Amino acid sequence: MPTGTVRPLSPEDFARTERFLAAVRQRVATVIVGQDIVVERLLIALFTGGHLLLQGVPGLAKTLLVSVLSRSIDLAFARVQFTIDLLPSDILGSEVLDPRTSDFRVRKGPVFTNLLLADEINRAAPKVQGALLEAMQERKVTIGNETFKLPAPFLVIATQNPVEQAGTFELPEAQLDRFMLVHRLGYPEHDEEREILVRNAALGIRREDKGAIARTEFDVLEKEPVGSTEEIVSTMEAVHQVHVSETFVEHVVDAVKRTRVHPAVELGCSPRAGISLIKASRARALIRGRHYVIPEDLFALAEDVMLHRMRLKYEAIADGTNGRDVLHEILRSLGGGAGGSGSSSSNGA
Numbered sequence: 281m282p283t284g285t286v287r288p289l290s291p292e293d294f295a296r297t298e299r300f301l302a303a304v305r306q307r308v309a310t311v312i313v314g315q316d317i318v319v320e321r322l323l324i325a326l327f328t329g330g331h332l333l334l335q336g337v338p339g340l341a342k343t344l345l346v347s348v349l350s351r352s353i354d355l356a357f358a359r360v361q362f363t364i365d366l367l368p369s370d371i372l373g374s375e376v377l378d379p380r381t382s383d384f385r386v387r388k389g390p391v392f393t394n395l396l397l398a399d400e401i402n403r404a405a406p407k408v409q410g411a412l413l414e415a416m417q418e419r420k421v422t423i424g425n426e427t428f429k430l431p432a433p434f435l436v437i438a439t440q441n442p443v444e445q446a447g448t449f450e451l452p453e454a455q456l457d458r459f460m461l462v463h464r465l466g467y468p469e470h471d472e473e474r475e476i477l478v479r480n481a482a483l484g485i486r487r488e489d490k491g492a493i494a495r496t497e498f499d500v501l502e503k504e505p506v507g508s509t510e511e512i513v514s515t516m517e518a519v520h521q522v523h524v525s526e527t528f529v530e531h532v533v534d535a536v537k538r539t540r541v542h543p544a545v546e547l548g549c550s551p552r553a554g555i556s557l558i559k560a561s562r563a564r565a566l567i568r569g570r571h572y573v574i575p576e577d578l579f580a581l582a583e584d585v586m587l588h589r590m591r592l593k594y595e596a597i598a599d600g601t602n603g604r605d606v607l608h609e610i611l612r613s614l615g616g617g618a619g620g621s622g623s624s625s626s627n628g629a
């Protein structure tokens with residue numbers, strides 16, 4: 281892939297980026313047990329300007345993970361709990377009448393932040409889910425007759441419960457396609473879960489007013505960030521200096537194209553999937569200490585980038601075929617083994 285005028289990553293820039301990434305990971309590890317893969321996905325989304333959807337059952341510390349990331353870096357953070365009665369104006373903002381002047385003024389919603397946590401996004405009605413589309417894609421919001429730019433950086437991290445649970449609405453394809461990555465969380469390993477329980481048992485209580493309440497993991501989050509917005513910008517610039525070869529681009533194009541011609545697939549991946557694969561691979565390479573991408577990046581990220589952009593035919597679903605099996609078959613045909621990273625282990629809180 282021709283790099284054009286992109287300058288190579290200097291040793292000084294590379295070392296500075298490594299120190300920043302190590303500091304963020306170390307801070308996250310003081311609260312979160314395990315979850316190395318999902319932390320990596322969060323950083324990939326942040327450094328590429330993409331959006332991330334985390335899928336998993338309640339209790340896997342998805343909210344805690346996003347909170348600790350926002351406090352580790354100097355980012356404005358807002359959280360919206362999606363419910364069935366939520367309105368689009370509750371997210372974007374609205375015009376309100378000022379009784380003193382009899383004029384309408386704009387009240388900006390929680391979307392005007394750097395890191396927006398859309399908690400349990402599939403518990404809201406489709407109309408509310410769609411309210412995020414313009415913000416996620418165009419980084420701007422229209423309220424009344426005015427259009428407002430969102431802060432930079434702007435990142436949506438959404439959490440989603442399994443669609444089989446009561447009170448959930450499946451996200452439409454157009455909404456899912458706005459997420460660069462969809463990561464599926466699993467339960468923690470035995471040793472990790474044991475460490476979670478030991479840490480929680482040692483939290484104790486916190487005196488408040490005339491009584492006391494049990495401390496949680498949110499109480500131990502350090503408020504002083506270890507990284508600045510300027511370091512985020514520098515890292516984003518460094519991501520774009522990671523080398524992508526012509527051969528790697530051909531592999532990406534081939535993988536995306538094969539999803540469109542597979543006999544079990546009704547709707548294959550769009551070019552946006554290929555764009556996201558290259559962006560995410562660059563960020564993963566940098567996080568893993570490389571200034572160039574390798575096939576392992578593609579195969580590790582393919583499931584998170586491509587699976588939610590594929591829709592199987594009814595006949596294939598009826599035969600017991602699932603999207604993961606189809607994607608892994610495609611990746612094996614490229615010479616990448618099973619592909620994908622599987623479900624990450626998760627912290628329970």
